[in-house]
Amino acid sequence: MFLAMIVPLILGGVALFGMARRVDVYQAMVAGAEEGLGILVRIVPALVGLLTAVYMLRASGALELMARGLSPLLSALGIPPETVALLLVRPVSGSAALGVGAELISTYGPDSLIGRTAAVMLGSTETTFYTVAVYFGAAGIVKTRYAIPAALCADLAGFLAAAWAVRLIFYRG
Amino acid sequence: MAMAVIWTAMVVLSVVCGLATGNAQAVSGAALEGAAAAVELCLSMAGVLCLWMGVMEVMKRSGLSELLSRLLRPLLKRLYPHVAGDRKVMDCISANVSANLLGLGNAATPLGLQAAREMSRHSPGVASDDLCMLVVCNTASIQLIPTTVAGVRLAAGCCNPFDILPAVWLASVLSVCAGIAAAKGLARLWRDEACFWP
Numbered sequence: 001m002f003l004a005m006i007v008p009l010i011l012g013g014v015a016l017f018g019m020a021r022r023v024d025v026y027q028a029m030v031a032g033a034e035e036g037l038g039i040l041v042r043i044v045p046a047l048v049g050l051l052t053a054v055y056m057l058r059a060s061g062a063l064e065l066m067a068r069g070l071s072p073l074l075s076a077l078g079i080p081p082e083t084v085a086l087l088l089v090r091p092v093s094g095s096a097a098l099g100v101g102a103e104l105i106s107t108y109g110p111d112s113l114i115g116r117t118a119a120v121m122l123g124s125t126e127t128t129f130y131t132v133a134v135y136f137g138a139a140g141i142v143k144t145r146y147a148i149p150a151a152l153c154a155d156l157a158g159f160l161a162a163a164w165a166v167r168l169i170f171y172r173g
Numbered sequence: 174m175a176m177a178v179i180w181t182a183m184v185v186l187s188v189v190c191g192l193a194t195g196n197a198q199a200v201s202g203a204a205l206e207g208a209a210a211a212v213e214l215c216l217s218m219a220g221v222l223c224l225w226m227g228v229m230e231v232m233k234r235s236g237l238s239e240l241l242s243r244l245l246r247p248l249l250k251r252l253y254p255h256v257a258g259d260r261k262v263m264d265c266i267s268a269n270v271s272a273n274l275l276g277l278g279n280a281a282t283p284l285g286l287q288a289a290r291e292m293s294r295h296s297p298g299v300a301s302d303d304l305c306m307l308v309v310c311n312t313a314s315i316q317l318i319p320t321t322v323a324g325v326r327l328a329a330g331c332c333n334p335f336d337i338l339p340a341v342w343l344a345s346v347l348s349v350c351a352g353i354a355a356a357k358g359l360a361r362l363w364r365d366e367a368c369f370w371p
Contacts, residue, residue: 006275014228018235025231032230036223039286040215047211053183055207059199062190102325110331119326119337123319124344128312133176135308136300138286139293144175146359147305154313154352161347165340 039138046137050129054093063088079163080114086121091128091155098122116170120162125155218282225283229268238264241271252310252353253303262291266307273310276317285311302360306353313352315345 018025057063066088071081079087086104090097101122108114128151136144191200232238239260242249245267250257253266265288272281285307292304300308319341326334 007277007280010277011228014231014235014237017237018231021235023231023234025235028231028234029227032227033223035230035287036226036283037219039226039283039290040219040222043286044212044215047215048208049180049211051211051214052204052207053180053187055203055210056187056191056200057183059196059203060187060189060191061194061196062186065190065194098321098325101322102329105325106329110326110329110334115326115329116337116340119319119322120340120344122322122325123316123337123341124348126312129179131312132308134282135286135289135304135311136176139289139300139304141289141293141298141300141304143299145300145305146356146363147300147308148175148179150305150309150352150355150359151312153355154309154348157351158313158344158348161344162340165343165347166337169340169343 042140043134043137046133047130050133054096054129058089058093058096077160077163078167079159080117082108082114083118083121083159083163086118087159090121090125090159091152092130094127094130097127113166113171116166117163120166121159124162125158128152128155218279221279222283222286225272225280226287228280229265229284229287232268233264238268242267245270252306255301256292256295256303259291259295262288262303265291269307269311273315274317276320278316281311302356305360306356309352309356310349313345313349315349316341 015025018028063085067084070088071084074081074084074087083104086097086100089100101118104118105115110116110119128148132144132148132151135141136147187200187203191197229238232241242260242264246257246263249263249266249270253263256262256266265284269281269284269288272278272284288307289304292301292307295301296304318335318338322337322341323334326337
């Protein structure tokens with residue numbers, strides 16, 4: 001109940017706090033929202049670039065080819081090789097990853113090792129390239145330095161940890 | 174340059190694979206579709222983005238963000254040592270972290286973007302160590318209640334869709350720690366571009 005109401009509760013709480021401090025809450029709200037439009041304008045070009053490449057990659061079948069090549073490596077790392085497509089898509093496209101994950105969950109069953117691993121992978125990682133494009137687009141960054149390799153390290157650790165945590169919690173012994 | 178290399182690699186790979194697998198038609202359609210989808214995505218998030226930016230402005234003017242900032246300061250000044258003195262940036266980061274912890278991904282992004290913009294004022298065009306850390310923390314954000322995935326499991330006939338929560342939390346924490354360690358480690362190696370605080 002509390003969780004379902006969290007957004008309205010935050011809005012109400014912030015408004016009341018502002019009024020108590022004699023801030024013109026509505027005027028501040030509108031001024032902030034206007035600034036949001038400025039950020040949006042800078043994100044659009046970055047996302048047009050990224051999503052064009054992502055959609056092409058998805059349509060070309062390249063991900064399936066890479067998945068076939070990578071699956072022996074995954075088994076060696078202790079990750080169920082069936083999840084390889086999810087791993088490849090996850091950093092690139094959130095909706096595609098959800099599609100691949102849902103497919104795995106319904107094919108192998110939500111309570112199977114593969115189904116659970118897929119669910120944990122989806123829950124514990126983010127769409128890295130999207131996040132990078134949006135943040136650097138909004139901030140006007142050209143030199144991204146080590147941000148992408150570091151973010152991909154976090155993703156890789158997330159996948160390994162997901163496979164490991166599912167084994168530890170559901171399949172001990 | 175990193176994005177340029179990745180982008181070019183993605184496009185070239187798609188063209189080659191498209192031709193090799195006979196999906197060339199689909200690839201050309203997808204290119205145009207992707208460009209259109211980007212604008213649609215931005216429009217669909219415009220309302221939420223503006224709303225949370227508005228909330229942030231109210232929080233700033235009322236001093237609520239400063240309170241939050243003081244609360245999270247002991248943790249954040251370790252993660253973002255160079256901007257620890259900049260109150261504006263720290264307020265935005267604190268709000269971003271709070272939204273992430275509450276599982277409000279929709280709110281976390283606009284707040285994080287504002288933090289990124291404030292940070293970039295100090296080093297225009299170049300991602301400073303702190304900005305890299307901000308991006309890494311947000312690509313590996315901790316989600317307390319993964320509702321979308323739970324919905325998928327429920328739809329697949331799972332009777333206890335939230336039984337994965339401990340595993341999700343464990344994996345998230347490990348992933349965030351790995352990201353932070355990687356960012357701190359790479360910051361030491363990546364000294365060539367001399368991107369330091371003035």
